[in-house]
Amino acid sequence: NAGVTQTPKFQVLKTGQSMTLQCAQDMNHNSMYWYRQDPGMGLRLIYYSASEGTTDKGEVPNGYNVSRLNKREFSLRLESAAPSQTSVYFCASSEYRGEQYFGPGTRLTVT
Amino acid sequence: QKEVEQNSGPLSVPEGAIASLNCTYSDRGSQSFFWYRQYSGKSPELIMSIYSNGDKEDGRFTAQLNKASQYVSLLIRDSQPSDSATYLCAVMGTNAGKSTFGDGTTLTVKP
Numbered sequence: 001n002a003g004v005t006q007t008p009k010f011q012v013l014k015t016g017q018s019m020t021l022q023c024a025q026d027m028n029h030n031s032m033y034w035y036r037q038d039p040g041m042g043l044r045l046i047y048y049s050a051s052e053g054t055t056d057k058g059e060v061p062n063g064y065n066v067s068r069l070n071k072r073e074f075s076l077r078l079e080s081a082a083p084s085q086t087s088v089y090f091c092a093s094s095e096y097r098g099e100q101y102f103g104p105g106t107r108l109t110v111t
Numbered sequence: 112q113k114e115v116e117q118n119s120g121p122l123s124v125p126e127g128a129i130a131s132l133n134c135t136y137s138d139r140g141s142q143s144f145f146w147y148r149q150y151s152g153k154s155p156e157l158i159m160s161i162y163s164n165g166d167k168e169d170g171r172f173t174a175q176l177n178k179a180s181q182y183v184s185l186l187i188r189d190s191q192p193s194d195s196a197t198y199l200c201a202v203m204g205t206n207a208g209k210s211t212f213g214d215g216t217t218l219t220v221k222p
Contacts, residue, residue, distance in 0.1 A: 033209075035212075041215075042214040043199065043212040044212075045209065050208050056209075058209070090154055090155070094208065096208070097143060097162075098143045098160075098208060098210055099145065099157050099160050100145070100155075102154040102155050104153075104154055105153075105154050
């Protein structure tokens with residue numbers, strides 16, 4: 001039982017490059033989330049998916065797209081990376097009561 | 112006003128003391144409340160959830176909820192150096208499944 005897994009762990013991009021962050025959970029949770037965390041700050045919600053086939057914008061969706069591929073997988077895509085997207089990205093999943101379980105994170109640097 | 116506010120910190124307590132972490136929220140319809148612990152460079156980890164007014168105890172941790180005052184707190188008794196971390200308060204509001212996080216309070220427990 002791996003919980004929530006994320007790939008890659010680290011990534012360096014040049015401005016304008018694109019990439020997809022992958023997330024998978026094996027807890028059979030309906031809801032999945034993508035957050036970013038900047039130094040000294042809390043978590044800001046980028047997108048979330050309440051169930052397979054649905055996605056909704058969070059607090060900071062600009063510059064990102066998501067795909068809920070199936071119940072297990074939720075990916076985050078940066079189409080044209082910008083230095084302002086340098087951050088740590090966390091994926092999480094939860095059941096109906098809202099208790100969230102986080103992946104290990106992806107540390108992204110955009111130069 | 113932020114939706115979820117925490118003590119700005121940092122908070123420093125001696126080993127063996129009680130650490131008190133506080134959180135206020137703005138959405139009166141909020142239903143679920145969580146405390147997460149985040150060690151430096153790691154992902155957040157759920158340590159307590161509370162859904163009704165009153166106290167909930169789990170080992171050295173006690174969560175307290177007062178919906179009338181829109182206030183939730185976390186007490187850590189007999190604080191240990193291993194409790195040194197950032198503690199994030201999260202509140203799930205009327206939009207079921209989506210939580211808002213505070214910016215966190217950094218706790219240092221000195222031996």
